[in-house]
Structures are given as C-alpha cells and as structure tokens.
Amino acid sequence: MIAALALIAVITLATAAVAMSLRNLIHSALLLIASWFGIAAFYLWAGAQFVAFAQVLVYVGAVSMVVLFAVLLTRRSRADHVIAPDSLARAVSAVFAGAAVFGVLALAILKTRLAPSTAAAPTATVRDIGTQLMGTHAAALIIMGILLTVALLGAVVIASHDGPESRKDVS
Amino acid sequence: MSPLHLCLLFSSALFCIGLVGALARSNTILVLLGVELMLNAANLNFIAFWRYGPTPSPATGVMFVIFSIAVAAAEAAVGLALIIAVYRHQKSIRLQEANRLKG
Amino acid sequence: MSLSAQYLWLIPALPLLAATIAALAPRSARSLAAGAAILALATSFFISCAALSTALANPATHLTHNFVWFELGNDTVPLGWLLDPLTAFMCTMVTFVGTLIFIFSLGYMHEDANFKQFFCFLSLFAAAMLGLLVANSLLLLFICWELVGLASYLLIGFWFHKPSAAAAAKKAFITTRIGDLGFLLGLLWLYDSAGSLLLYDNGHGVLEATALGALGSAATLCGLTVASAIGLLLFCGAVGKSGQFPLHVWLPDAMEGPTPVSALIHAATMVAAGVFLMARVYPLLTPDALRVIAFIGAITALLGAVIAVAQYDLKRILAFSTVSQLGYMMLAIGVGAPNAAIFHLLTHAFFKALLFLGAGSVIHAAHHEQDIRQLGGLSAKMKLTFATFAIGTMALVGVPLFFSGFWSKEAILHAAHTTTGSHLPFYAALIGVVLTAFYNTRLIAETFFGHGRSHAAEHAHENSAVMTTPLVILAFFAIALGFLGTPAYPWLQARLSGETAVHGHSLLDGVGLMVLSIVLVAVGIGAGFALYGRKLRAKATSPDPLATAAPGLHAFLGARLKFDELYAATFGVLNSFTATAADWFDRYVWGGIVHFLALLGEFSGTVNREADEQGLNGGFDATSEKIRGTGQAYSRVQTGDAHGYLRWIAVSFVVLALVAIFGGVV
Numbered sequence: 001m002i003a004a005l006a007l008i009a010v011i012t013l014a015t016a017a018v019a020m021s022l023r024n025l026i027h028s029a030l031l032l033i034a035s036w037f038g039i040a041a042f043y044l045w046a047g048a049q050f051v052a053f054a055q056v057l058v059y060v061g062a063v064s065m066v067v068l069f070a071v072l073l074t075r076r077s078r079a080d081h082v083i084a085p086d087s088l089a090r091a092v093s094a095v096f097a098g099a100a101v102f103g104v105l106a107l108a109i110l111k112t113r114l115a116p117s118t119a120a121a122p123t124a125t126v127r128d129i130g131t132q133l134m135g136t137h138a139a140a141l142i143i144m145g146i147l148l149t150v151a152l153l154g155a156v157v158i159a160s161h162d163g164p165e166s167r168k169d170v171s
Numbered sequence: 172m173s174p175l176h177l178c179l180l181f182s183s184a185l186f187c188i189g190l191v192g193a194l195a196r197s198n199t200i201l202v203l204l205g206v207e208l209m210l211n212a213a214n215l216n217f218i219a220f221w222r223y224g225p226t227p228s229p230a231t232g233v234m235f236v237i238f239s240i241a242v243a244a245a246e247a248a249v250g251l252a253l254i255i256a257v258y259r260h261q262k263s264i265r266l267q268e269a270n271r272l273k274g
Numbered sequence: 275m276s277l278s279a280q281y282l283w284l285i286p287a288l289p290l291l292a293a294t295i296a297a298l299a300p301r302s303a304r305s306l307a308a309g310a311a312i313l314a315l316a317t318s319f320f321i322s323c324a325a326l327s328t329a330l331a332n333p334a335t336h337l338t339h340n341f342v343w344f345e346l347g348n349d350t351v352p353l354g355w356l357l358d359p360l361t362a363f364m365c366t367m368v369t370f371v372g373t374l375i376f377i378f379s380l381g382y383m384h385e386d387a388n389f390k391q392f393f394c395f396l397s398l399f400a401a402a403m404l405g406l407l408v409a410n411s412l413l414l415l416f417i418c419w420e421l422v423g424l425a426s427y428l429l430i431g432f433w434f435h436k437p438s439a440a441a442a443a444k445k446a447f448i449t450t451r452i453g454d455l456g457f458l459l460g461l462l463w464l465y466d467s468a469g470s471l472l473l474y475d476n477g478h479g480v481l482e483a484t485a486l487g488a489l490g491s492a493a494t495l496c497g498l499t500v501a502s503a504i505g506l507l508l509f510c511g512a513v514g515k516s517g518q519f520p521l522h523v524w525l526p527d528a529m530e531g532p533t534p535v536s537a538l539i540h541a542a543t544m545v546a547a548g549v550f551l552m553a554r555v556y557p558l559l560t561p562d563a564l565r566v567i568a569f570i571g572a573i574t575a576l577l578g579a580v581i582a583v584a585q586y587d588l589k590r591i592l593a594f595s596t597v598s599q600l601g602y603m604m605l606a607i608g609v610g611a612p613n614a615a616i617f618h619l620l621t622h623a624f625f626k627a628l629l630f631l632g633a634g635s636v637i638h639a640a641h642h643e644q645d646i647r648q649l650g651g652l653s654a655k656m657k658l659t660f661a662t663f664a665i666g667t668m669a670l671v672g673v674p675l676f677f678s679g680f681w682s683k684e685a686i687l688h689a690a691h692t693t694t695g696s697h698l699p700f701y702a703a704l705i706g707v708v709l710t711a712f713y714n715t716r717l718i719a720e721t722f723f724g725h726g727r728s729h730a731a732e733h734a735h736e737n738s739a740v741m742t743t744p745l746v747i748l749a750f751f752a753i754a755l756g757f758l759g760t761p762a763y764p765w766l767q768a769r770l771s772g773e774t775a776v777h778g779h780s781l782l783d784g785v786g787l788m789v790l791s792i793v794l795v796a797v798g799i800g801a802g803f804a805l806y807g808r809k810l811r812a813k814a815t816s817p818d819p820l821a822t823a824a825p826g827l828h829a830f831l832g833a834r835l836k837f838d839e840l841y842a843a844t845f846g847v848l849n850s851f852t853a854t855a856a857d858w859f860d861r862y863v864w865g866g867i868v869h870f871l872a873l874l875g876e877f878s879g880t881v882n883r884e885a886d887e888q889g890l891n892g893g894f895d896a897t898s899e900k901i902r903g904t905g906q907a908y909s910r911v912q913t914g915d916a917h918g919y920l921r922w923i924a925v926s927f928v929v930l931a932l933v934a935i936f937g938g939v940v
Contacts, residue, residue, distance in 0.1 A: 002174065009181040016185060016208055020192030025200060032204055039211050042181075046222045051214075051236050058240050063207065063247045070200055070251040074258040090917065094194030097924040102187040104931045109179045111935075114223075121222060124233045132230050133237075140234075144241050151245035155252035194921055202916070270914025 004045055012038030025071045033064050047121050050129050178219035186212035199257070199264045203250050210243045276331065277324040279339040282355035282408045285321050285365055286418075288314040290401035296394035307390040311397040312376045318404065319369035326362035333359070334772030336474040338410050354410030354472055359769045360616065364407045364550060367620050371542050371627050372400050374744035378631050379534040381741040382638055386532075392432065396538070399425035403543050407550065412461055412471040412480070415551070419457070419511065422544050423450050429539060430531040442527035449524040453514015460507025467492065467500055473554070481557045490560065498562055505563035508555055509570075516548030516600045519574045523837050525597055529589040533634030536589060541596050541630050542623035549603040549619050553612040565695055568608020572699035574601030577835070579709035583716070584820065584831035588633050588644045591717050595670065596626060598706060602686055605699050611689030613767035617759040618686055620766070621678035624755055625669035628748035632663035635741055636721065639734040646720040648728040650810075656736045660722050662745040667718055669752040671711045671799065674792050678756030683707070685759060685767070687791055688784050707791055711798020716806045724810035 012035050019031035036059040043052035133141050189208030196202060214236045221232025258264050292314035296307035328337070340354030376396060383392050402421035409415040423446075431443030465471050468485040470478060477484060489501035498506075512518065517525035528540050539545070552559070552567065559567070578598030585591045599622050606615035637644055639656060653660040669679035687707075690700035726732035736742065759766040761784060768777070805819045821828040830836065913919075 002177065005174065005177060005181070009177075009184075013181070013184055013188060016188045016192075020188060020196065020201070020205060020208075025198065028201060028204065032208070035208070036211070039185075039215060042215060043218055046178075046218045048218050048221065048233050048236070051218065051233055051240075054237055054240050055214075058244045059207075059211075063244055066248055066251050067200060067204065070254055073255050074200070074264050090197070091195045093921060094191050094917075097194055097921050097928075098187040098191035100928045101190060101924050102183055104928045104935075105183040105186070106180060108931065108935065109176055109183065114173055114175050122230075124230045128230050129233060129237070132234055137234055137238075140238060144238055148241060148245050151249050155248045158249070159252035159255045190920075190924060194917055194924070197917070266916050269916070273912055273914025 001045075005042070008038055008041045008045060012042065026068070029064060029067050029071065032067075033060050036060050036064070048124060050124060050126055173223065175219060175223035178223065179216065182212045182215035182219060185215060197265045197267055199254050199266045199269070200251070202266055203247065203254070206250075207243060207247060210239065210246075214239050276328040277321065277357070278328075279337040279355050279357040281321075282325065282339065282357055282361075285318045285325070285369070285408055286401045286404035288318045288321075288401075289397045289404065293394050293397035293401055296390055296397060299390060301388075301390055304389045307393040308376070308380055311393040311400075312373060312380075314397060315369055315373045315376055315400055318400075319366065319373055322362065322365035322369050325357055326359075326366050329357055329359045329362035330769060333769070338472075338474050340410060340472060340475055351413070352411060352470075352472055352475075353414045354475070355408045356410035356473060357408075359772065360550075360553060361407055363616065363620060363766070363770070365404060367623050368400070368403055368407065368543050371623055371748070372396075372538060374747055375534050375538045375542075375627060375631065378537075378634065378741055378744045379532075381738055382534055382634055383532060388432070392429075392532070395425055395428045395432070396534075399429065399539060399544070403547070406547055410473050410475075410479075412464065412473065412555075415554075416454075416457065416461060419515070419547065419551075420454065422547060423447060423454070423515075426450075426528070426539050426544055429535040430528045432531055432535065436530065439530040442524075442530040446524040446528050449521050450514040453511050453521055456507045456510020456513075458511075460504045460510070463500070463507065464489075464504050467504070481555065486557055489558070499560060501558055502560040502562040505555070505559040506566060508558075509552065509563065509567055512548030512551050512604070513570065514548075515551075516545050516604065517574075517597050518548070518570050518601065518604055519577055520837070522574060522577065522597050523834075523841065526590050526593045526834065529587070529593050533589065533630060533637055536593070537627045537630030537634065540593065541626035545596060545600055546603075546619050546623065549600065549607065549615055552604070552607045553616050556607070556612045559607075561695070564608050564610060566608075568605055568690075568693075568695065568699045571601045571604030571606070571608050572702035574598070575605060575706045576702045576709075577601070579706045579713065581831055581834050582713045583709060584818075584828050586645055586647055586832075588636065588646050588649070588717070588721065589630075591646070591713060592626070592629055592633060595629075595710065595714070598710065599626070599670070602683065602703065602706065605703060606686040606689055609690045609693040609695065609699060611686065613764075613770040614682070614685035614689050614759075616770055617766050618682035620758075621669065621682040621752070621755050624748055625666045625677075625679055625752040628662060628666035628745060628752055629670065631741075631745055631748065632659050632666060635659045635737050635745065636663075636734070638741070639737055640728075640730040643728060643730040646717065647815075649721045649731045650723065650727045651725040651731060652734055653722040655726075655734050658736060658742045659745065662742075662749040663722070664718065665749040665752055667714045669756075671714050672707060672791065672795050674788070674795070676753055676756075678752055678754070680791075681756040681760050684761065684788060684791060685764070687787055688761070691784075691787055704790070704794060707794045708798040708801075711795045712802045715799050715802025719802065719806040719810070723807060727813060 015031045015035040015038060019028045019035060022028045022031065036055060040052040040055040040060075043049070043055060186209050189205045189212060191205075192208065193202045193205030196205070217232045217236045217239070221236075224232075254264060257269055261268050289311070292307075292310040295310045299306050335358070337357040338354050340352050342350045343353045344351055376393070379392065379396065383389055386392065399422060402418045402425055406415055406418035406422060409418060427443045427447045430446050431440050433439045434443075461471065464480060467489055468480050470480060470485070472479045473481045475482070479485065486501065489504065490499055492500040494500050494503050514521045525540060525545070529536055531539075575598050578594045578596070578601060582591050582594035582598065585594060599618070603615045603618050603622070606612070606618060636649065636652060636656065636659060639652075639659075640649060643649060665677070669677040671677075672680040672683045674680045687700070687703055690703055691697070693700075726734070764777075809819070818828065833839075
C-alpha cells in the first residue's frame with residue numbers, strides 16, 4: 001500500500017517538477033498530463049474511483065486540450081513555443097519561496113498528531129455520489145452548472161474578436 | 172508516520188512544486204498550469220482526509236473534490252481565454268509585460 | 275406816528291427782501307434790482323422816522339421787544355429789538371444816507387456789467403447794518419456785525435478780476451476778523467458772567483444795574499475788573515471794524531471798491547458801527563477801559579491825519595481822513611462823552627458821504643483817474659461838484675459856525691478838555707485839527723484849482739442830475755445838522771441821554787476853546803493854501819513841496835508809516851512760519867504716524883501672508899506631500915507583477931504560519 005503510494009507520489013512529483021521547468025511549452029503540457037494521470041492514480045489508490053475518472057475526463061481530456069489550444073493560439077511562429085529562459089534571480093527566489101512554504105507545511109504536518117484511523121475505508125459508490133448531488137448538494141450542483149455556463153460564455157466573449165479594429169492587429 | 176502524513180506530505184510537495192512553477196516561469200500559460208497543480212494538490216488533500224481522516228463521513232470529500240475539479244476546469248478555461256485576449260493586445264505572453272496596473 | 279418796538283424788525287427786513295429779490299433776479303433785471311433796493315431803503319427810512327418820533331416821545335426809556343429764538347434743553351437763546359434814541363437816530367441816518375447813495379449808484383455804476391449784483395450786495399449790507407442797529411441782543415448784534423463784514427468783503431472785491439481789489443477784500447475781512455475774535459471772547463465772557471446777552475431785559479439785561487454791579491465788582495487778572503476786561507475785549511471788535519490803530523491797515527486798501535461803496539460803508543456807516551457799539555455798551559465801560567479807548571482814539575486821530583498829508587490818491591486821502599475822524603469819535607467815547615461821539619458820527623456820515631460822492635463824481639467825470647497830481651482845474655468844469663465838495667471839506671475841517679463838523683468837533687474838544695483823566699488825547703486832537711485843515715486844503719487845491727494836468731482832467735464835465743442831486747442834499751445836511759448840537763442848545767446830546775429838558779450853556783462858556791480851534795483851523799488852511807493854493811502844481815510830475823522839504827519823512831508818510839510792511843515782517847512771517855511748521859508737523863509727524871501705521875499694517879499683512887503661505891500652506895502642503903509621498907510609496911507595492919504578488923503571498927503565508935505555530939496562537 002505504502003509502496004504504491006510512494007511510487008505514485010514519485011511519478012507525479014517528478015513529472016510535475018519537470019513540467020514546470022521545461023522550456024518547451026508543448027512538452028510541459030504533455031508532462032503535466034502525465035502528472036494528472038498520476039493524481040488520478042492516487043485517487044484510485046485512495047478508493048475514490050469516480051473522482052479519478054472525473055480527474056482524467058476533465059483535466060486530461062478537457063483542460064489539457066484548452067491549454068494546447070491556447071499555446072497554439074498564442075505563438076507567432078512555429079518555433080515560438082520554445083520560450084526564452086527566465087532570469088536566474090527569479091528562479092532562485094521562487095525556489096526559496098517554495099522551499100519555505102514546503103518547510104512550514106511539512107513542519108506543521110509532522111508536528112501534528114494525527115490519530116490513525118482504524119475505521120474501515122469509506123466507499124463512495126456512484127449511486128451515493130448521485131444521490132448526494134441531487135439531494136444534499138443539489139443547490140451546489142445547480143450553482144456549479146450556472147458557473148460553468150457563465151464561464152463558458154465569458155471565455156467565449158473574452159477570447160472572441162472585439163470588432164473591426166481587432167482585425168487589424170491580428171496579423 | 173501514518174499514511175495520512177505521507178499523503179499530506181505528498182500533496183504539500185505537489186503544491187509547492189506548483190507554486191515554484193508559478194513563481195519561476197514568466198510564460199503565462201505555465202503560470203496557469205502551476206495554479207492548476209496547486210488546485211490539484213488541494214484536491215489530493217481532500218481525498219487524503221476523506222480516506223484517512225478521523226471522522227470518515229460518507230461522501231463529503233468526494234463531493235467537494237468533484238466541485239473543485241469543475242471549478243478548476245472553468246477557471247482554466249476562462250484564464251486561457253484571458254491569456255488569448257491579453258496576447259492579442261500585447262503580442263506576447265510574458266506575465267511581466269502585463270503590468271499596466273502597476274502603481 | 276409811533277412805532278411799537280415789536281415792529282422794529284421791519285427796518286432791516288425790507289432791505290433784506292430787496293437783496294433776496296435782486297439775488298434771484300436775472301442779470302438783465304437791472305431796474306428791478308435797483309428799484310427794489312431804493313424803494314426798500316426809502317420805506318425803511320420812513321419807518322425809522324416813525325421810530326425816531328416814538329423814541330423822542332419816550333425819553334429815558336429803552337423800549338424793547340424780546341422773544342425766544344430757540345431753546346437748547348433748559349436754556350433759551352433770546353433775541354430782541356431795542357428802540358431808544360440812539361437806535362432811532364442811527365437808523366434814520368443810515369437809511370437816509372443810504373438811499374441817497376443808492377440813487378447816486380444808479381448813475382455811477384450804470385456802465386458796469388454786474389449792476390444787479392451791486393444792488394443786491396448793497397441791500398444786503400443795508401439790511402445787516404440796520405439789524406446791527408436795532409439789536410437788543412449782543413448775539414444778534416454780532417451776527418449782523420459779521421454779515422456787515424461779509425457785505426463789505428463782497429463790495430470791496432466787487433471788481434474781483436483786479437488782483438488788488440481781491441487782495442484788499444481779503445485784507446479787510448481778515449483784519450476785521452482779528453478784532454472780531456476779541457469781540458467774540460468778550461461776548462462769551464459776558465454770557466458766562468452775566469448769564470444773558472440781552473442788553474435791556476426788565477432788569478436782567480447786561481446793561482442794567484444788577485449785571486453791571488456784579489461785573490464791576492468781580493476782579494480778574496492785571497487788577498482789572500471783569501467789566502473792564504469785557505469792555506476792552508468788545509473794544510477789540512470796534513478797533514477792527516472802525517479802523518483804529520493798530521488794525522487800521524485795511525481801510526485805505528478798501529478804497530479799491532467802487533466809490534459809492536466807499537461812501538456808504540467806509541465813511542458813513544459800517545466803520546461807524548464800532549463807535550456805535552461802544553456807545554451802546556457805554557454803561558459797561560469802566561474808567562480803565564475808557565482810558566485805553568481814549569488813547570487808542572487819540573493815536574488813531576493823529577495817525578490818520580499825519581499819513582493823509584503825504585498821499586496822492588484822492589480816495590486814499592479821504593480814507594485816512596475817515597481813520598482820523600473815527601479816532602476822534604473813539605477819543606470822545608474815551609473821555610466820557612458818548613453823546614458827542616454820536617453827534618460827530620452823524621455829522622461825519624453826512625459830510626464824509628458827501629466828500630466821497632463828490633470824489634466819485636470827479637472820478638467818474640475824469641474816467642476813473644484818481645491821482646490828484648493828474649487832476650486839476652475842475653472847479654470851472656464841474657461847478658456843482660466843486661461847490662458841494664467845498665462845503666463837505668469845510669465841514670470836515672471844522673470851519674466855524676455854519677458847518678456841522680465845527681460844532682461836533684467842538685463838542686469833542688470840549689469833552690477832552692474837561693475830562694478828569696489825562697489831557698494827552700486833547701493835545702493830540704488839537705494837532706489833528708491843524709493837520710486835517712492842512713491836508714484837506716491841499717486836496718481841494720490840487721484837485722480843483724489851477725488847470726487840468728492830464729487829458730482826463732481837461733475833458734471832464736459835470737455829471738448827470740442823478741449823481742449831483744444827492745450831493746446837493748447831503749451838502750444841505752452837512753450844514754444843517756450842526757445846529758442840532760450847538761453848546762447853546764445841545765438838543766441831540768440831550769435826547770441821546772434821555773433827558774427831556776435841554777440844558778445849554780451860553781456860547782461864552784468854553785469860548786476860549788472855540789477860539790483856539792478856530793485859530794488852529796485857520797493856521798492849517800493858511801499853511802495848506804500857502805504851499806498848494808498859491809503856487810499851483812505845474813505838471814503831474816512836479817514834486818510835492820513837502821517832498822522837497824523833507825524827502826525822507828515824506829516818503830515814510832507816503833508809505834503809510836510802513837505798517838503793512840511791519841505786519842508782513844512780524845505777523846506775516848510768524849504766520850507763515852507757523853503754517854510751515856504746522857505743515858511740516860502734519861506731513862512728517864502725523865503723516866509719519868499714518869505712514870508708520872500703514873507700514874505696520876503692511877508688515878502685519880506680509881507677516882500674515884508669509885505665515886499663511888509658509889506656515890499654513892507650507893504645513894498643509896508638506897502634510898499633503900507627505901501623505902502623497904506615503905501613498906506613492908505604498909503604491910509602489912503595486913508593481914503590476916503577478917509573480918511578485920504570488921511570491922509575497924507565499925512568504926506572508928510562511929511568516930504567518932510560523933508566527934501562529936510558535937506564537938502559540940494555533
């Protein structure tokens with residue numbers, strides 16, 4: 001169990017780290033997809049199957065596509081997805097900040113006595129999830145629907161051509 | 172070191188990787204990907220606590236994560252639309268260049 | 275017919291009405307102005323005659339009519355009219371002589387463009403003079419006194435475009451004003467001491483027993499009683515108005531006015547007002563005051579006569595003779611004979627007016643030539659003028675028996691001789707008699723005898739009847755009036771004193787004095803004739819015999835004893851010095867203070883402004899700058915750099931977490 005977790009963790013973390021550090025955008029996106037897969041694997045290991053499927057469907061299926069489209073739409077030339085390196089100072093300060101945050105979080109986690117749970121692993125069947133969605137969290141579901149609709153419309157509006165003057169700058 | 176600790180450490184590490192990526196890269200798309208990673212790490216946390224938490228309640232964690240994924244997806248879409256719109260204006264996707272709001 | 279004292283105001287009111295009509299009439303209404311003036315004054319004459327008969331019917335009483343003019347809180351200011359023989363005689367004389375002079379002016383001023391104004395001013399003068407005469411209140415008298423001065427100013431400066439006339443008018447006004455200051459002080463002191471300015475007021479008046487007793491007993495500085503001091507102060511006014519020494523300097527210059535003005539104002543009436551005032555307040559005058567009056571009168575009499583000897587201007591000789599005769603009148607008052615003074619005043623009015631009108635006739639005929647050296651030979655060309663002028667001269671000189679001046683001057687000499695005080699005035703008067711005779715003979719000889727020494731004199735001819743008739747009438751009175759006061763039958767003096775019976779003494783009493791005066795007159799005439807009558811002046815430029823005999827003295831006398839120069843050198847210089855000092859004081863001290871205050875104001879303003887600008891504004895600005903700076907500093911947090919924000923969030927999270935963990939919050 002723990003070994004599986006460790007493996008999943010290593011893979012996910014590694015791909016994520018590499019994804020964040022590559023210069024090629026497409027490669028970054030692809031590696032991130034792998035990372036998301038890793039997270040989905042974790043969900044499976046933890047027993048939340050539905051979530052794992054949702055993760056794959058949404059992130060790997062949709063978000064990555066959106067990202068790739070955005071990358072393609074925002075380059076000028078074929079070679080433009082290779083971006084210039086960033087400044088070292090920024091990278092160093094970022095690493096420091098990240099390390100500091102991780103340090104604090106790790107400290108907090110390790111210092112906390114978390115009582116090991118002896119209860120059986122919870123299960124969340126699809127039926128349960130469905131009942132919950134339509135029952136207890138019905139309002140949230142509806143709101144989420146609205147949110148998604150608005151987000152869709154908003155994204156379309158923002159990304160659409162503004163009118164005659166914008167046609168000029170899109171060369 | 173209970174499994175919970177390990178899961179939490181895992182999610183924290185992922186979170187920090189996302190943070191470092193968001194902080195270090197100047198490409199806006201990569202920053203957004205970093206943010207996605209951070210959200211994913213938070214989802215991991217939820218599932219970890221759902222699985223190993225002291226009071227396992229039926230499906231609250233899962234529900235939350237489902238909603239979180241939905242929101243994250245929507246946010247990614249809108250963010251990328253914004254990036255496209257900003258790109259149209261400043262012809263590049265370097266985040267430093269989008270500093271019109273500087274005081 | 276009788277006239278109640280209540281209606282006495284009509285006498286001055288009618289000429290005042292005529293003056294108003296003439297003032298409001300347009301310039302072309304010459305006949306209206308002149309007619310109104312003459313008619314008004316003539317009517318006043320008839321009313322004065324009625325007043326005279328009333329006064330003579332009520333001897334030894336002072337008929338008064340007093341009324342309240344206005345009230346000031348609890349005090350009242352009363353005015354009143356007084357009808358007594360003095361008033362009545364004076365009013366009659368003034369109105370009669372005035373009417374004749376008005377008629378003379380019709381001819382004299384005929385070519386003048388300001389004819390209407392002339393009659394307006396003449397009527398104003400007549401009204402003021404008559405008001406002065408009928409006043410029972412010294413306040414009303416003073417008001418009319420000043421009005422008379424104003425009229426005199428207006429009339430002397432009538433030909434104002436001549437600088438000499440304007441200067442003469444100013445000089446007259448200012449000189450009389452100096453005297454009026456003393457008069458006013460005397461009035462105020464009198465009011466303060468006696469509580470009233472009414473002369474006769476049923477026992478409460480100033481000239482009545484109670485007040486006189488109080489004033490006479492109260493002592494003031496220099497050992498004088500209050501009555502003496504007040505009397506001397508009132509005399510100051512008379513000194514100014516009647517041209518006594520030392521304020522005589524204005525009278526000769528006043529001859530710049532037209533000759534009718536000289537005749538009316540500066541011979542017959544206005545200058546006599548001072549003598550009248552002294553006669554009016556005679557009960558108030560103490561022996562101390564009277565002594566001063568007598569001496570001043572004597573000095574003036576001598577002064578006028580001496581200067582007249584060396585003058586060449588026709589009118590100026592007559593002016594100095596007026597000064598001299600006024601001195602005689604004051605002398606008479608000073609030696610205790612106010613009735614003799616009034617007698618001389620009345621006769622003098624007639625013969626001096628006659629002489630002036632005669633001079634006016636000569637001047638008019640000779641086309642305004644006034645220098646006697648340029649005249650001559652007019653006896654043949656202007657017979658009537660010559661005859662009347664001669665009668666006037668003989669009256670002035672005091673040719674005996676038939677001429678009024680003899681009798682009136684005799685009365686004065688008699689009083690001066692019999693006085694208990696010093697006899698110096700008497701000797702001065704005697705010398706004056708000789709000199710008067712001398713210079714008048716000179717005047718007649720040079721003007722009328724011989725042959726004309728200039729074009730004007732050769733072509734002179736007699737004037738029209740409108741000018742010669744008044745001369746004849748005045749000449750008649752110059753003779754007839756003398757018989758009112760002969761020593762044998764001093765009717766006038768008796769009536770003035772309020773006695774019903776006339777006690778004369780025979781002509782043999784005091785005959786020695788009469789003979790002396792006749793001898794002196796003869797000496798004077800003889801000397802004058804010898805020097806000027808026999809050896810008639812050949813040319814206008816020939817020197818005067820006296821000038822060749824004593825050139826320095828003659829020049830000094832001709833320059834009027836240099837009084838004007840003396841006054842200019844002393845008072846004039848003092849005045850201009852004071853004026854300069856005052857100007858300096860005003861300019862630099864007060865002005866300096868004002869400037870200093872202004873500077874202070876400016877300074878405080880500048881300080882305020884600086885405080886406001888530097889302090890407040892600066893303070894506010896600095897504060898605002900600070901706030902803005904702070905804001906700007908804070909706004910630098912807004913780097914616009916998203917990475918930066920995120921980094922800050924991360925760091926802040928770390929810090930907060932550490933603080934929470936180790937600070938014991940969590």
